[in-house]
Amino acid sequence: xxxxxxxxxxxxxxxxxxxxxxxxxxxxxxxxxxxxxxxxxxxxxxxxxxxxxxxxxxxxxxxxxxxxxxxxxxxxxxxxxxxxxxxxxxxxxxxxxxxxxxxxxxxxxxxxxxxxxxxxxxxxxxxxxxxxxxxxxxxxxxxxxxxxxxxxxxxxxxxxxxxxxxxxxxxxxxxxxxxxxxxxxxxxxxxxxxxxxxxxxxxxxxxxxxxxxxxxxxxxxxxxxxxxxxxxxxxxxxxxxxxxxxxxxxxxxxxxxxxxxxxxxxxxxxxxxxxxxxxxxxxxxxxxxxxxxxxxxxxxxxxxxxxxxxxxxxxxxxxxxxxxxxxxxxxxxxxxxxxxxxxxxxx
Numbered sequence: 493x494x495x496x497x498x499x500x501x502x503x504x505x506x507x508x509x510x511x512x513x514x515x516x517x518x519x520x521x522x523x524x525x526x527x528x529x530x531x532x533x534x535x536x537x538x539x540x541x542x543x544x545x546x547x548x549x550x551x552x553x554x555x556x557x558x559x560x561x562x563x564x565x566x567x568x569x570x571x572x573x574x575x576x577x578x579x580x581x582x583x584x585x586x587x588x589x590x591x592x593x594x595x596x597x598x599x600x601x602x603x604x605x606x607x608x609x610x611x612x613x614x615x616x617x618x619x620x621x622x623x624x625x626x627x628x629x630x631x632x633x634x635x636x637x638x639x640x641x642x643x644x645x646x647x648x649x650x651x652x653x654x655x656x657x658x659x660x661x662x663x664x665x666x667x668x669x670x671x672x673x674x675x676x677x678x679x680x681x682x683x684x685x686x687x688x689x690x691x692x693x694x695x696x697x698x699x700x701x702x703x704x705x706x707x708x709x710x711x712x713x714x715x716x717x718x719x720x721x722x723x724x725x726x727x728x729x730x731x732x733x734x735x736x737x738x739x740x741x742x743x744x745x746x747x748x749x750x751x752x753x754x755x756x757x758x759x760x761x762x763x764x765x766x767x768x769x770x771x772x773x774x775x776x777x778x779x780x781x782x783x784x785x786x787x788x789x790x791x792x793x794x795x796x797x798x799x800x801x802x803x804x805x806x807x808x809x810x811x812x813x814x815x816x817x818x819x820x821x822x823x824x825x826x827x828x829x830x831x832x833x834x835x836x837x838x839x
Contacts, residue, residue, distance in 0.1 A: 493543075494533040495526040496716075500637075501543040508685070509551060516674070518550055523677065627656045628673075633680040634713045636704065640671065640684040641720040643700045644742075649728040650705040655680070658701040671702065680704070711749070723760070730768075743780075761832070774826045781832040784825065790838040794819040796826050802833035 493501075499519055506515050522540070529536045540546055630653040638645065657671045669686040682702055700722075706712070711730035715737075723742035726735075734752040737744055743760040746753070749768035756762070756776040762783070764775060769788040776782070781802070786793070790807075797804050797816040804811045806818075819825075827834045 493537040495523070495537070496714075498526075498533075498537045498540070498543055499523060500716075502547055505543060505547040506550065507683075509547075512672070516676075520677070522546070625656070625658045625660075627654065629654050630675050630680065632678075632710075633675055634678040636680050636682075636712060636715040636717070638682040638702065638717040638719075640682065640700075640702065640718075640722065641686065642669070643671070643684070643702050643719060643722045645702045645704075645717065645719060645722060645724045647704050647706070647715075647724075647726040647729050649708045649710075652705060652707060654703075654705045655682070656701070656703040657682075658699075658703075660699040669700070671700065770823065772824050775828070776826075777829040777832055779831050780829060781834070782827045782829050783835045783837075784827055785837045785839060786825075787839050790819070790821075792821040793823045793825055793838075794821050795824070795836060797828070797834045797836060799829045799832060799834050801831045802829055805833070805835040805837075807837050 499522060502522065503515070503519060506518065510518065525540070526533060526536050531539075632653055636647075655673055655675075657673060659669070659671050669684065671682070671684055673680070673682045675681075682704075706729045708728070711732045713731075714733040715731050715735045717724060717737040719737075719739040719742060721741045722739060724737050724739065724744045724746070726737070726744075726746040726748055728748060730749040732751050734754065735746070735748070735750050736754040737746070738756045739760060740758045741760060742757065744755045744757050744762045744764075746755065746763070747765040747767065750766060750770050750773075752771055753764055753766070753773040753775070755764060755774070757780055758778045759780060760777065761780040762775045762777045763781075764773065764783070765785045766773070767787060769786070769792065773784060775784055795816075795818055797806075797811075799814060804813065804816045806816065825836065827836060
């Protein structure tokens, strides 16, 4: 298991079980642990143990600290044992920054919903609750991680680094649906939080929007996006490594230069237009059409196309039904759909 996989699984286990600021510091601690080690990431994760066992210890430590002070400083167990009154004073100051300032910001947002405020970037995770529209200029980042239950997502190139979060969900419950973002250590993270028993089944993803703008000519190292309900519109931004995007219900529409593409939709169409050669592309739809267009020489690729009930087209020509394999190149393309048409075209 590499660092990204370890941290993501650890995040998923601890999300909702720790206050956001404590979760951030736990993840930052283990991210630094990987970075400081001279061993490869797989060796480090093996030495740490499974994310589940690490999460269990973190929660145990958090419980012990909660019995000692009302809000413990986010640090390792050894540092907590050396806590002194001075540290407790610092913690009180941190609490004011974490809780008072974001609350003040959200109050300001709600005074005039007709405006789209632009604010400075913060190192603290920013929450965008119901009936809000927030635009933020960002410092540069190398990777994008997104995990939202409901949202329409657009990734665009432009003149600057920025993010816009729109939440028109009208959810006024105590555990209302919220969008969150943080830009730290070269990673822009966007995620949603809500009551686990209330996943907004009737909420339209058109009311909840995530816009990310990346300067023209910049290539991200990697991007991982997971949407429960919602579509992805990715246009122009290159990824030198892997772009992984999945949605339960929604379309994936990507136009970019990518190293590796891994796109999947449960119910929805998957369309990828590669502006430059890719080493590998894997496109899957449970129910929906799958389309791949590549600006490259066909002889560089091998491919496998399979569908349950749809047609298969290669360069516009209908081929044998259900399964088509071909090519002898080193770059592999895989397209599959349960109940949809497949189209592979070289330009």
